[in-house]
Each structure stands twice: as C-alpha cells, then as structure tokens.
Amino acid sequence: MLRLGSLGLNMFKNMNKRDVLKHKLDRINTLDLVFESVVEKAEAQLKSNLLKHRKSLEYWSERYDLIEISEYRDELKLDEAGREYAYAEEDIGTTEDELLSLLEMRVLHLYKSYELLLKKILKTLEMDVSGVRNINNLTDKYKTYGVDLASVECFQASKELRLVNNSIKHSALISDGVKSELPEFSEFNMFEYGSLINFFERVKPALIVHIIHLINSIKTVIDTKNDVLLEEIVSPIQALGAFAASRRNI
Secondary structure: OOOOHHHOOHHHOOOEHHHHHHHHHHHOOOOOOHHHHHHHHHHHHHHHHHHHHHHHHHHHHHHHHHHHHOOOOOHHHHHHHHHHHHHHHHHHHHHHHHHHHHHHHHHHHHHHHHHHHHHHHHHHOOOOOOOOOOHHHHHHHHHHHOOOHHHOOOHHHHHHHHHHHHHHHHOOOOOHHHHHHOHHHOOOOOOOHHHHHHHHHHHHHHHHHHHHHHHHHHHHHHHHOOOHHHHOEOOHHHHHHHHHHHHOOO
C-alpha cells in the first residue's frame, strides 16, 4: 500500500498532464513475459527427458554391439536391444520436436508482446488505435506523435523478430526473406533448435533495450511538445493514481 505520510496530497499539487503521462509511461516500460516463466519449466522438463533418452540410446547401442560380437550371441536379446535402441531414437526425435515447438511459441509470443506494448503506449498517449492492424500502422501512429520508430536504438531487433515470427506463422519452411536478412539461417530449410535459440537469445535483450529507448524518446517528445493541454494542472487524486501505478512497476 502506498503511504503518503505527513505530506498527504500536497506533494502532488501543481502536477501537470505532461508529468502524469511520463509517470504512466514508466508503468508500462517492459514486455509482458509471464509466458516465458511458464515455458521455462516445460522446457527444463523436456531437456531432462531428452538427456534420459540420449543416455538410453547410448546404453542400448553399446548393449547391441556387445551382444552382436559375443561368442554366445543371443538373437532374442539382440532383437530386444535393437527395439529399445529404435524406441530411444524415436523418443529423442519427438522430444526435440516438442522443444522446437515451445521455442517457436516463445518467438511468436515475444513479437506479439512487443506489438501489444506498442499499442498500449499509444493508448497511454491517448491516441486512437482502433484502425491499427500491423507494424506499418503502428509506425505511422508513432510518426504522428513525433517518434520515428525505425530510428529508435535497437529497432533492428524488432524487425528481425518480425521476419522470423512471420516465417514461423506462415510456413514450415524458412522464408527466403529470413535467409537473406539473417545469415544464421541461410543454410537451413527449416528451423532447428540450435540456430533458433541463438537467435532468440540475441534478439530478446536487444528488444528490451529498444523499448527502454523508445520510452525515453517519447518522454523527450512530451517534454518538448508545445501543447497547452499538456500544461493543464491535474487534480492531486489523478496525479496520485499515475504515481502509484508507476511505483508498482519498481
């Protein structure tokens, strides 16, 4: 609970709409990554399963070889070892596919979270987003407010994420656009876990940096806007609401 102390609401007197907007932006300056924490648990379990399957594959491979070259070769045991080897091989393939599927969902969710945050920021700035359907619409809206989204630091990360996001959504094959723009995928026809996780771990922190710089860019625009509406003094209660909301994000 926020405690005002002896100052009461006096500390929020004479706060204008410009300051309130900046407090609201502080509240929404991060991506919603709740999905990440959920997926991490599932991914850890799958990786544990994968390790078990690989150990099983190794065991039955060695077992098969020993039986095959044994002086007292037992065909029944040889068949059993062969079957267990095949089962372990199949389990590895299935688990690897599941891990890749989870990672693809992480990519899709990260980009969706980015788009939703861009819309949320515009709503906070009291802009109409009812006609916003894609990144081009969002870019136009930000330009209208005075921010060139593509010029904000680390915007390239969001562009690359969008390319991979669209490729995953629309085809089982890696698109030519992804191959030409992102050399790390140029030698693959389909996404595989190794290259995709490297891409994800490279892009995610850059995207977070991009958002921080975006918020700062918007604050700069707010500070320099010559708008009489931004100079309007808000009530202490309204100012307190914005302050409390921003504090919850600390």
